[in-house]
Amino acid sequence: MSIFVLSEKNTQQAKKYAQALFGHTRRNKEGFYEGVWAGNSMVIGYLGGHLYEQYSPADYTDRWNAREAKPRQLIEMQPLVPEKWKIKEKKGKVGKQSIHDLLQKIKRAGDNVTEIYLATDPDREGTLLGREVLIELGLMDKVTSRVYAHDTAESQIRKAFSQAKPIATDELLYVAGLERQRVDWLGGIASFALMKSENALKGHLGKGTGSIGRVKSGVAIFIEQVNQKNDNWDEEAPENNKYGIKMTTSDGLVLKSARQAPLEAQIIGWIKRHSTITTVDIKAEDKKRSVNAPMLLQLSSIMTWAKKNKIKKEIMPFLNNLALKGYITYPRTEINVISKSFRDENLAPRAEEVKNLLEVKLPLPNRLIFDKPWINNKKVDNAGHMANTYGDNVPSKTELESLEKEEQQLYRIIGLRSLAPMMPKGIDSVRQYSSQVDDMPFAASSSSILIKGWRELPELYSNKNQSKKSDEETTFVDGGLKNVNFEVERIKRHPPVRITPANIIELMGKYGLGTSGTRENIIKEMTSFGQIKNNGKYYEVTEVGKALVYNQPLYTFESTKELGKLLLDIQGLGDSETPIPAGTAINKLARDISTWRDAILPKINDTFTYFDPNIEKYKAVERMEVKTKSGKTLKFKKEFFGHTFSEEECEALSQGKEITFKGNNGKPVTGMLKHQTFSGNKFIGFMPNWDSEKYKKAKSVR
């Protein structure tokens, strides 16, 4: 039997599969991994994420071409639900090879074998992007098996392949993936067109809305909500306060009541009723408390760490680079645990080497025995990802020092956090005080460090990072009968914490907005579109961004949550007993878009425009007037891409000839005069040959 395995990524997946199954990573002439597994000849190929993208509206039909449609038509045609959804090859590259070439290699490899295994990431998107390719290349008939490789430890990769499941087992995941993709496309395109119109109606002509969709709208909404809550916070409001009893002993111990009351009067009443009590018996009990090292790193915690440590640049590129070299594991994961196998096969054997490289003086006695909370096989299985740790390739000191400063910092913290559970645990001495006064229990505690353990490393533990609650270094007092005094303690509720560059990534995760690898870029885009801005202290939603909050009915917190539920229902993992049919979320969204469209349409007439004549860049531009060979008079814009056409160039253009000049970016631009349409208006103007199909299709002048 001969098998072709389709994986999702090269270095972080195909290569690891090859090492685990073949014991080597030799490549064939196509660059795919080739070897023998269980008596079968096997080729392991890879993708590079999604290699296909949605058709654009104009790809479906000319009618949907927003450049040709008038604004009113553009609104009328929403939602753009295709009769048959289609995808096309993306342009671009995976590493050094073009996507087209890579797909051709996959096609050839698939044609050459008797069976195909799908072994992309075991999640929704992995299933979608893998099946997309197999279907588009006509290889689906040969696909027999689905490999769910949740775990990158070699023993677990081998297990996943030997226990491969029938391909039909991921059918529902694929359907849910399609639904997610289509809902985002349909909503994104509709909301952009409709919001632009809403803005124009409000007089924001020519003002960029920026792109808008499920995630960006969600981000704008939660920033606005948090700011509104803070700006209108009433710290005196009853719901923002509660009251407890503070019992202070003559030797300075402070015990607090186990219960609180909503009204200050209730506590004052309690204290009055107990005013005769002046001595209380206080029990003291001594305990030892072990203090765990921090959890292993997940992507959002690395990002938070980076911001706190003043790394201003985007960190994804640094992490990608470290992962490609094998210095760290695959970085795009929100999981903070690893599997037992990964501990034994990947972390433990390299621990001493990493420890020496990072010049850590502590021993690693727990190297082979650290368990919960860092080990959770089930969580790893469900997520299909593991925490970020140091990788199988430990750099030499010279190699580490040749990396960029930020990469060195990131490697160090990821390395230390991977080693932390192997270090001695911290032990604290704790004294717990308790007493009962009538109906009310009181408690307090003191503690001090007995064994520092992993806390000897300042990068893992510093007093500065501890909250005020920390009772470290508190004084110990004996129990017994003590004189006491009761007081009211007002406990204030605080408004939600403001959103800052340091916490936004983690908060997006909490709100289910975007996925780990995409969040940093979403914030960057929203900032550059001017939808949100950092006012120096926290993020604010700008006037443009407020449209996303107040001016679109499509994306709300509820609808985002609802979509998540629907996708699970389609997968058969939701509340409903049987999976709900594909298309449920799309149809619901399409109805919401129609409602929004119908609300806008009455306000839009045929001459409605996004064009603002008062904005400088839209003012009438100087036009060139030339005569063609046939004696017709032509008018066209004198400029293109920062270049003003010379007389000779105008002459050549008027005769329908192609010219070449230097554009804004210093690169040569070639093109000629063509008949074009923009926003429903026909005109003659210079067209570059950047899009060869469009260029060939457009009529030239003669």
Next chain:
DNA sequence: GCAAGGTC
């Protein structure tokens, strides 16, 4: 070109 998802 507009989404959001993946990865190089």
